Amino acid sequence: MSILPQLAFVLILGVAGFILAKRIQFLRRNILLGKAETRNDQPENRWKAMLLVALGQQKMFKRLVPAFLHALIYVGFLVINLEVLEFVLDGLLGTHRLFAPVLGGLYTVAINVFELLAVAVLVSCVAFLVRRNVMKVERFTKPELKGWAALDANLILVIEIILMFAILTMNATDQILADRGDAHYLVLGPLFFSSFLQPFFEGLSTPALVAIERFAWWFHIAGILAFAVYVTYSKHLHIFLAFPNTWYSNLKPKGEMVNMPEVTQEVNMMLGIPTEVPTEAPAEIGRFGAKDINDLSWVNVLNAYSCTECGRCTSECPANLTGKKLSPRKIMMDVRDRAEEVGKSLNAGGPGLADGKSLLGDYISKEEINACTSCNACVEACPINIDPLSIILQMRRYVAMEESGTPAQWNSMFQNMETSFSPWKFSPSDRFNWSEKVKEEEMK
């Protein structure tokens, strides 16, 4: 028996591993372009969030039909990967169905379960293709989903369908060969789903079947490895990043905006409140708010890489629903695109962040961030706890505090607050006038 296939397998595995390691390094570096932020408090609640929201898919079930279809693909992905373990061992050792003799009858049961899941994944992927391309579900037809985003989504579904077909084809031809008494192939118990494919192959010669079976095997394992690399370029990264992303969820009340302690000192001085003057020279003062990805927290950038562009955020955004330019999904896609741009530039020895472009301005416009009502519908809707609002509010801070570029009506509101301590132009001495009427009324 030639050792050549084993060598080829090791080579493929090695190349895929190398590329993946490079890609993971690239993604990690890009995510860490964001500012340092420590989010390790309440570990028990973080594990809980990860188990419920990522592993348990809790928030997906707000929409039952896609949740069910998605769950089939998700369970299929988890379980069929067990079979990949056998694939890898077979590839390395030059064996065929290594686990079959060990597991005996259970092996047939397991393969039937894998086939059931493969069919479930296949059906779900077809349903998802129909939802996107035939039914044109509204959230998949928004402007930010044109071009690469739409192609990416369809490619993922098509690749998964092809990979599932490869499994079924492999099993179908494998069992025909086993029935013909080929010593290399083991007769298993009946395989329900792949047996439906057998009539298509039964007329073929044994060498042709071996070729198809081997092709399907190689195609499946090489396909999975290639897909793993593809995922790092794709919105499909959520299959891995959903887990850290939910672990690093914001556990505070959604309405709470992060304080800016660097402002407090100055405020205390203005108000004549004695404060501890720091003895050390202040650390380099960054920008107020966020203009580019390095002004955001690394968690914001992790959010962006975890986003799978499902658009539940945008479909519940009151601004987007009423025709404004703002789309929370686009905010997340923009952050990722900008991080990719900066990362690629850095890798090529380019200027990186200093390329004369920025997230706010070149990717996201003021019109978009000004349309936000901070209602948290996007945050609530996200199946993996992504927080577009945090990014929007940080950019508003930049516009207000670094550019003084807020809309004129907001500037008037600021003025009113500065002079009369109310967003409206009323005299502060009239603030208690409302009580006069009620104080004259007889208590019933």
Add this chain to the structure above:
Amino acid sequence: MSTYQVPTMAEMAANSQTPEVLFWVGCAGSFDERYKAVTQAFVKILNKVGVSFAVLGPEEACTGDPARRAGNEFLFQMQAVANIQVMNAYEVKKVVTACPHCFNTIKNEYPALGGNYEVIHHSEFLQQLINEGKVTLQGGGEFKGKKITFHDSCYLGRANGVYEAPREVIKALDVELVEMKRCRTKGLCCGAGGAQMFKEPEPGKKDINIERTEEALATGASTIAVGCPFCLTMMTDGVKNKNREADVQVVDLAELLAKNMGI
């Protein structure tokens, strides 16, 4: 018969008294012509039940919420630190407010600046009064058996997870509570949050409050109950826009309860 009382913290301090709870009125509660009625209704309930309360009166200032949401952190902190100084000087322990924006800011954002209080929204406060049997509901009245829908305000609901207290208050009133399609965690914003109250909306095909009002009207309710001054304005404008002000009214929870109590 005596009249309703609205003691200020300053008056109470002058008499060496400390109220149990500070009623934070807010800017809309103080200045908005329509919304002042909500402040008055709430004060009447507090009087009637005999809650020991006081207001800051002229010493109150905007919490700074709209400035912060519009990006002006400096102005927000100026307002916040000044308010905290006043409240801490009076040794305030507990705050109740009818405005979800004030509620959110004082509860969640003042602690980072040295203001630590127990803060509750008036919907929770009213629910507690009802549960404790302190409110004598008269039943009947103008809302008896009528359909009422409740509009969740973002800063009460999603921002702070208060969904049931306002509904419990409404259910106590012998009325039929009907839900809009988008309610609780899925509630649609009225369009005023995030400082939108203070500027024209960005260009679009519709105003958010119209979208929300249409949804509220679709329930067939004759009353839209709210628990937020901005929502009250936005929904009232929406109802006017739809020429339904003759048969549909927009009211705050405190007004609903006060009317039921006959005050």
